[in-house]
Amino acid sequence: MREEEIYRKALEKWGVPHQMMVLCEEYGELIQAISKALRWGEEHPGHALPERMKDDIAHETADCYLMLGQMTTAFGISESELEHWHNAQISKLKGYLYKEDAR
Ligand SMILES: [Mg+2]
Numbered sequence: 001m002r003e004e005e006i007y008r009k010a011l012e013k014w015g016v017p018h019q020m021m022v023l024c025e026e027y028g029e030l031i032q033a034i035s036k037a038l039r040w041g042e043e044h045p046g047h048a049l050p051e052r053m054k055d056d057i058a059h060e061t062a063d064c065y066l067m068l069g070q071m072t073t074a075f076g077i078s079e080s081e082l083e084h085w086h087n088a089q090i091s092k093l094k095g096y097l098y099k100e101d102a103r
Contacts, residue, residue: 002026003069004069004073007069007070007073007074008073010070011070011073016074018050019067019070020071021071022067023064023067023068023071024065025068026060026064027064027067029060030057030060030061030063030064032058032060033053033059033060036056037049037053037054037056037057042051051099064078080086
């Protein structure tokens with residue numbers, strides 16, 4: 001079963017508004033994991049982040065990815081549209097970085 005089919009099934013089962021709320025919750029969980037990592041780094045300067053904290057960030061990032069897949073399916077955003085916006089944002093980021101290097 002393709003991922004998009006799974007996303008469609010989830011959207012049919014719980015509805016788009018509900019899944020939009022879940023997306024917000026998952027981003028909240030990612031923000032919390034990143035915030036905890038930042039606080040840990042502040043409290044333990046010079047130490048590598050513990051594996052469990054990296055795992056938390058990876059887990060919550062994957063959850064967000066899953067919800068983004070559902071959102072692109074729900075709103076009919078095509079791969080080519082995503083690629084277009086991704087490329088545009090990468091170019092914008094490159095522009096910022098180039099400016100930074102020029103200082
Ligand atoms: Mg989560």
